[in-house]
Amino acid sequence: MDALEGVTVVDLTSHIAGPYATKLLADLGARVIKVERPGGDGSRALGPFLGDEPGPERSATYQFLNTNKESMVLDLKRPEGHEVLARLVEKADLVVESYPPAVAQRLGVDYEALQTIGDVPVLSVTNFGQTGPYRDYQLSDTVLFAMGGEMWSLGLAGQEPLKTGGTSTLLQCGAMAGIAALGGIHAWELHGVGQHIDVPLFEVQIQSIDRRSSAILAYRFSGRVLEAPITPHAAPAGGIYPCADGYVEVTATFGNYWNRFREMIGAEEFSDPHWDDQSFAASPDGRAAADAIVYPWMLSHTRDEIWREARRARAMVAPLFTGKDLFEDPVLRERGFWAEIEHKVLGRLPMIGRPYVFEKTPWRIRKPAPMLGEHTAGILEELGLEPEEQQKLNEAGVVG
Amino acid sequence: MSSYLPLEGIRICDFTAVWAGQSATMYLADLGAECIKVENPYIWNPMTRAASPRIDATTCRFIPAWMGGHPESDPGPRPWNNAPAFIHVMRNKKSFTVDSRRPEGLEVVKSLIRISDVVAENLALGTLDKLQLSDDEIRKIRPDAVILHQPGFGTTGDYIEGRGYGSHIDGVAGGTILRGYRDSAPLTNTQIFASDFVAGTHAAVALLAALRHRRRTGEGQVIEMAQFETAAQMFPQAALDAAWNGSEHGTLGNRSIEGFVPNSVFPCSGDNVWVAISCRTDAEWEALVRYMGNPAWAKDDALATAAGRAQQEDRIEAEVAAFTSSRDQESLFHELQAAGVTAGPVLNAGQAAEDPHLVQTNAWKRLPATDDYPETEFPIPPMHFSQSDVGLRTPPALFAEHNDYVYREVLGLSEEEIAAMAAAGHIRDTYDDTVIQSA
Numbered sequence: 001m002d003a004l005e006g007v008t009v010v011d012l013t014s015h016i017a018g019p020y021a022t023k024l025l026a027d028l029g030a031r032v033i034k035v036e037r038p039g040g041d042g043s044r045a046l047g048p049f050l051g052d053e054p055g056p057e058r059s060a061t062y063q064f065l066n067t068n069k070e071s072m073v074l075d076l077k078r079p080e081g082h083e084v085l086a087r088l089v090e091k092a093d094l095v096v097e098s099y100p101p102a103v104a105q106r107l108g109v110d111y112e113a114l115q116t117i118g119d120v121p122v123l124s125v126t127n128f129g130q131t132g133p134y135r136d137y138q139l140s141d142t143v144l145f146a147m148g149g150e151m152w153s154l155g156l157a158g159q160e161p162l163k164t165g166g167t168s169t170l171l172q173c174g175a176m177a178g179i180a181a182l183g184g185i186h187a188w189e190l191h192g193v194g195q196h197i198d199v200p201l202f203e204v205q206i207q208s209i210d211r212r213s214s215a216i217l218a219y220r221f222s223g224r225v226l227e228a229p230i231t232p233h234a235a236p237a238g239g240i241y242p243c244a245d246g247y248v249e250v251t252a253t254f255g256n257y258w259n260r261f262r263e264m265i266g267a268e269e270f271s272d273p274h275w276d277d278q279s280f281a282a283s284p285d286g287r288a289a290a291d292a293i294v295y296p297w298m299l300s301h302t303r304d305e306i307w308r309e310a311r312r313a314r315a316m317v318a319p320l321f322t323g324k325d326l327f328e329d330p331v332l333r334e335r336g337f338w339a340e341i342e343h344k345v346l347g348r349l350p351m352i353g354r355p356y357v358f359e360k361t362p363w364r365i366r367k368p369a370p371m372l373g374e375h376t377a378g379i380l381e382e383l384g385l386e387p388e389e390q391q392k393l394n395e396a397g398v399v400g
Numbered sequence: 401m402s403s404y405l406p407l408e409g410i411r412i413c414d415f416t417a418v419w420a421g422q423s424a425t426m427y428l429a430d431l432g433a434e435c436i437k438v439e440n441p442y443i444w445n446p447m448t449r450a451a452s453p454r455i456d457a458t459t460c461r462f463i464p465a466w467m468g469g470h471p472e473s474d475p476g477p478r479p480w481n482n483a484p485a486f487i488h489v490m491r492n493k494k495s496f497t498v499d500s501r502r503p504e505g506l507e508v509v510k511s512l513i514r515i516s517d518v519v520a521e522n523l524a525l526g527t528l529d530k531l532q533l534s535d536d537e538i539r540k541i542r543p544d545a546v547i548l549h550q551p552g553f554g555t556t557g558d559y560i561e562g563r564g565y566g567s568h569i570d571g572v573a574g575g576t577i578l579r580g581y582r583d584s585a586p587l588t589n590t591q592i593f594a595s596d597f598v599a600g601t602h603a604a605v606a607l608l609a610a611l612r613h614r615r616r617t618g619e620g621q622v623i624e625m626a627q628f629e630t631a632a633q634m635f636p637q638a639a640l641d642a643a644w645n646g647s648e649h650g651t652l653g654n655r656s657i658e659g660f661v662p663n664s665v666f667p668c669s670g671d672n673v674w675v676a677i678s679c680r681t682d683a684e685w686e687a688l689v690r691y692m693g694n695p696a697w698a699k700d701d702a703l704a705t706a707a708g709r710a711q712q713e714d715r716i717e718a719e720v721a722a723f724t725s726s727r728d729q730e731s732l733f734h735e736l737q738a739a740g741v742t743a744g745p746v747l748n749a750g751q752a753a754e755d756p757h758l759v760q761t762n763a764w765k766r767l768p769a770t771d772d773y774p775e776t777e778f779p780i781p782p783m784h785f786s787q788s789d790v791g792l793r794t795p796p797a798l799f800a801e802h803n804d805y806v807y808r809e810v811l812g813l814s815e816e817e818i819a820a821m822a823a824a825g826h827i828r829d830t831y832d833d834t835v836i837q838s839a
Contacts, residue, residue, distance in 0.1 A: 001617070003609040024602075028609045046658055048641035060640035111786075129784070132761040137737045138680075142654060142663055143744040146676035151665070152748040155581070156588055160665050161674055161746050163654050164594065165578025168634040172594070175601035180783040182608035183431045186406035187788045189612070193404045195787035203763050203782035206752055209423040209489050209600060210566065210593045211466040213779045215749040218469025218484035220776050225750045226465040232590045240576070240587050247586055249571040251564075311561040318568035320577045320586060323638030324648050331557040337629050338643075350643040355630040356606045360621035361613050 002029020003361035007185060009033065010085075010092040011069065012076075012109055014041045016141075016167050017201060018098035018125040019065040020174025021181055026068035027354070027363050033088065033379060034069045037076070038400055040372045041066075050346050056372055057345045061167075063369045064352055067341070071370030072379050073400035076107045080398045085109070087383040089117045094185055096177075098125040102136055111196035119194035121184035125177045129200035139201060145169040148205025150212040153226040161228065173204040236281040236290040237261060240320065241298045248298065248306050251316035254278050264306075264313035269293045341368035373400045403789035405432025410611060413509070413516040414438060414493070417448040419566065419593065420627055421522035421550050422489040423600030428518070428607055429492035430781040430790055436516075436806060437495040437797060438509060441828045444839030445523075447565065449480035449799065453836045465749070471773045478830065481772035481798045488779055490796035496806035497799075498826045500531050505826050509533070511811050513541045517614070518607060522550035522599075525560055535622050544620035546610045550603055554626035566593030566627075573631030574638055582653030595631035602630045661685075661709035665746055666721045668729040674746035675724055675732045682706065687740040692723050753777070765792045772798065800829045 007030040011022045019034075019041070026032040034041070045054065046061040072088075075081045089095055097109050104110040104124070111122045127144075128134040145151050145163050155162035163169075177199045184197050207213050215226040233239040237252040252261035258281070262270040270293065274280045281290070298306065303319035310317035319325075326332065327350070339353035346368075354363035376399050380390045393399045410433040414425045429435035444453055451467050452459070455475050460468040469484045470476075481487065499505040509531075513519060519538055521528055528534065538545050552569055553559035562568075570576045573595060580586040606623045614620055632639065637657050638649035656663035656678065665674040679685040682705060689698040697719055702708045709716055724732060729745050736743035747755065758764065764777035780792045807813045807827065821827050 001613070003613040024605050048637055048645060048647065050644050052645060052647075060644055061637055064636040064640060128757060129761050132757045134737075134757040137744075138742040139744070140656070140660060140663065140676075140678035140680055140742045141658070142656065142660075142665075142678050143676045143742050146665060146674070146746040147744040148747070148752070150592075150749070151676075152674075152746050154579075154590060154592060156590075159581065160654070160667070162579060162581065163665075164592070165575050165649075165651070166635045166637050166657050168575065168594065171634045171636075172597060172601070175598065175605065176782060178605045179427050179431075179601060179608065180785075182605060182612070183406040183783065183785070183788070183790060186431070186608065186612060187404050187785070189615070190406065190408065191404045191788075193787045195404075195785055197786070198784040199782060200761075200784075203758070203761075206755075206758060206763065207779040207782040208597045209419050209426070210597045211464075211485070212597075213488055214466040214485040215469075216753050217488055217776070217779070218465045218467075219749040219753050221471040221482070221484050221773065222460075222465070222469035222473045224465035224469045224473065225748050226469075229464075229590055232588050239591075240589055242585065242587065247571075247577070249564075249568050249576060249591070251567065251591075307559075307562065310563070311559070314561070314563050316563050316565065316568060318562060318564045318571050320571040321574045322577050322648055322650075323574055323635065323640070323642035324646075326574050326632055326639045327643040331554075331559050332629070335554055335557050335626070335629075337632075350640075352633060352636055352639055353629075355602050355633050356623055356625040358606070358610065358621060358623055360619055361610070 001361060003358065004028045004030035007031065007093050008091055010088050010095045011035065013096050013098035013125060015043050015098070016065065016170040017174040017177060018096060019043065020171050021125065021177035022069065022096055023065055023067060024175065024178040025181060027365070028361070032069040033375070034066060034071050034370065035074050035085070035088070036071055036372060038073055038397065040073070044372070050349070063341065063343070066369035067351065068366050069370055070375035070379065071373055072376045073373040075398050076109060078398050080393060080396065082108055084380070084383065084393070084399065086117045089114060089120060092120050093188060094121050094123065094181060096123045096125065096181060100136060101126060101130050121188050121194050121197060123177065123181050123184055123197045123199065126198060126200050128202050130198055134202070141167045141169045144201055144205055148202050148212065150215050150226065153215065153228050155228050156232065157228045157230045169205065170201070172208070173199070173201045176204045233287065235283070235287045237294055241294065243298045243306055244300060244302045246303045247320040248303060249318050249320060254281065257316050260313050260315040261317070264309050264315040264317065265294065265297050267293050267297065339365050341365060343368040344371065376400060404787045406788055406790070407431045407433040407611070410434070410518065411516045412436065412518040412520060413512050415519070415521035415523060415528065417445040417523055419489060419596035420599035421520065422448065423596065424548065424550065424603035424607070425520050426489050426491060426493065427600065427604035427781070432788070432790070433518070435493040436512065436810065437493055438500065438512070439495055439497050439799060440499055441497045441800070441830065442499050442832050442835055444831065444835050449486050450475070450483035453479060453831055453839050455479045476772065478772050478799065480831070481770070487773070487796045491778065491792050492794050493797040494802035494806060495797040495799055496803045497828050504821065504824060506532060508811065508821070508826070510541050513538055513545065515810070516542065516545070517611070518546045518548065520548040525551055525555065544614060544618055546607060546614060546620045547622045548603055548607055548625065549623065550599060550625045550627060552627045554629070555624050566596035567591035569595035569627045569631050572628045574635045575631065578635060578638060578649060578651055580651040582651060582655070586651065594634070595627055598631050598634055599625065599627045655713070659706050661706050661713055662716050662720055664717055666724040668724055668732060669726055670729070673729050675729055676744050676746055677720065677736065678742045680742055684741050685709065688736070691736060691739040691741060695719070767795045770798065803827050803829070
């Protein structure tokens, strides 16, 4: 049995954050009905594409974000579209939407409007929430990270601040929305209470538990503002080093980690007692002397060799993997990380697999991301629409 | 009950450490679970309550603000109660002390497990087994327990002995190699620990799903969350381009993987002041051009499409930077947004703390002073429920703060038993001195 068996989600979200939240639910067994606008979710146009050839059914990003979902095309700008939506919402245990608040109101998919259909939890994944001066402002992954992600201290002093890779900022927010969605489902099933839940992306980033909210609390406590470092290296060793075939990340702060790091390198030079003296080891001279030992060692070893030695010595060292490394890594293969999709247009392809392993209830890919409108007819039938009504809606372009 | 807490009636026996584990249980506590931290006064868990139990005003100044910014930069006698990096993952929790390595301590822990629904841990591999709290042992005590393990690199496979914090997980998950300045090796990347945040949120999702299954079927289960596999979910474009097309991704600097041009940060007037701008559509580009006063260089037809702009991205970035560099950050932010361009300030911690939108939308909650920190605005759960009382309900659990409550009310020990546990050093209000001196 799937953990979320019997949960029906009407998913009005698009792009990345909202769809990632509902993907988390779908992959654990929820039925997610993705309502796409005519033309489809804009994320169908996001690369990479199979064979670098764009097309609405060829986006790897869309495929990743929408595994196990059903797709129904519905024009919410039309009153007839709303009648269909109302019937859908009556079947739902949760509605998720990610429209800007003003647009949600205009389309009649805001909480007030949905509540008139029936009592059901509604999760809004918003840029800045339902109120406040920035309510109607727009965000991108980069602007979101700039405002909430502690970008200011990321990078090197004297150069421009740096963002993170890919669209990870939006995906992180999707995971938080996943928590809120399940919280809403628990309250619905336990207390029978439908309600409005709002997850503002800006706040998710600001309140992230890593160095972001820590930096803000540190400012409140001490007045100190987290600055970008002049050099990424912490003396006597630490940061990213090049090696024979790539790069490795090192933490070797004084104490246990420094001792284990020295043991990993195993160099005679590190047996000199001055390496136990923090005032030397942490000095620029100490750093230079350590570099003279560490760099040649790193460059004469591969990432695999270094990580094996690090694990033996319990040193805080790990390789920087690329996407290709993730795909080819034998340990990830053996652990069953990679999954597969069987897609009508794309064929059989590898897909990023489970983020966690459940003992009893599976994480599984039951079906690949849906083709645009693949499930429209079936769902309309399920909603009790007669074939003539369906045809009328089709011809009018309300559904597709 | 009128608070409609989603996890009403759920109790967590919490062995988690660092950010990845402690945030996972915090999100469940936010949703109403009673989360009881099991704290051993004879063991110092690195990066769980402070950088060091001996951190003082001098060392604070040498470490980055996020970790060293204790109140007034002076941690005082109990750094574990006021570290800016850790106190905020203690909200809505309870803390009690016990030395679980001793038989009578283990009995206390077992009696807590007996009345808990979730047992969560992310300690070094095998720690719970050594405490005689293997999955099987836990299930003997509590057959329907939901058990969470969050190993960095899994409980099977060659990497199980791998050590690391979020920064090392970031690396193996394929995230670090995608950061950095363009056309430069990733050697200058600083550590950001995003994988901790990702691990915490995903573990909470997993636990919530498992708890829902348990409520319907009575069946508990074990969840293994290998943090590097979870973190790898954040970089699907690079992994799938490799898997589908054999293509390799490196850093894009601040450019967009979604094809937005321009997409970067641009200097504003002042020192180290920046605005981020993304033209997500051609219409946003046209709006940016209008906002800049229709300069001749921008009216080039070749720049009308994102593909065309991508050909001249260096030049566009230089021109936009020249435009923004003499202008005020806040004005650029509001005027660009009003003009229909996606833009926002690169906020430093001080600006973020004082951001008017966050203040007006009550994104912070002021908590009263304790002996260890002054009255302060604390972060709250970034999810707002209109009915359920999800929020910062109780202040961060100080070390040992709830000994009385846990021993007396939760576990129901008698006065004599409590006195015996105190005499044996299980019930303490601070870490043992040997820990403070040697950790």
